[in-house]
Amino acid sequence: MNLVEALRRRGLTVAFCESLTAGLAAATLADTPGASHVLRGGLITYATDLKGLLAGVSAHALRTHGPVSAEVAAEMAEGAREVCLADWGVSLTGVAGPEQQDGHPVGEVWIGYAGEGGVETRKLNLRGTRRDIREAAVEEALNGLLTRVEQTALPGR
Helix, strand or coil: CCHHHHHHHHCCCEEEEECCCCCHHHHHHHCCCCHHHCEEEEEECCCHHHHHHHHCCCHHHHHHHCCCCHHHHHHHHHHHHHHCCCCEEEEEEECCCCCCECCECCCEEEEEEEECCEEEEEEEECCCCHHHHHHHHHHHHHHHHHHHHHCCCCCCC
16 A cells, blocks of 8 residues: 555644755655545745754754654654655655764765654665655655555444
């Protein structure tokens, strides 16, 4: 079952807050027929200050943990969910390269998932070119959301 179908069968929606992927996750989901029924929209917060301005990430989290962290990924996902009025918020933040950023190696990616049951984060250590890292991060984010959505009961059950 694909993600769009899984969300649609459960009457759920999703929104994204993307940094290193700069909208690629939302665009990838939008490539699937029927995406308009489940995709609410998203925030592209490539610049660190936009994580706070658009997604509501706290200055404390940005200052204390930095933009490439579990804490910021969690707040980005929550922010996307709230701002876009979605059932699920998914965030992606990390380092695509070619150089490390603030002590974080190329390929370090954090994905956040915010839903009715709370927020989870997942750390990835990816390899390859900038494009490889960005595409792999999107694939992992979408597959991770599908796993979580499939654990949600179908309506009427």
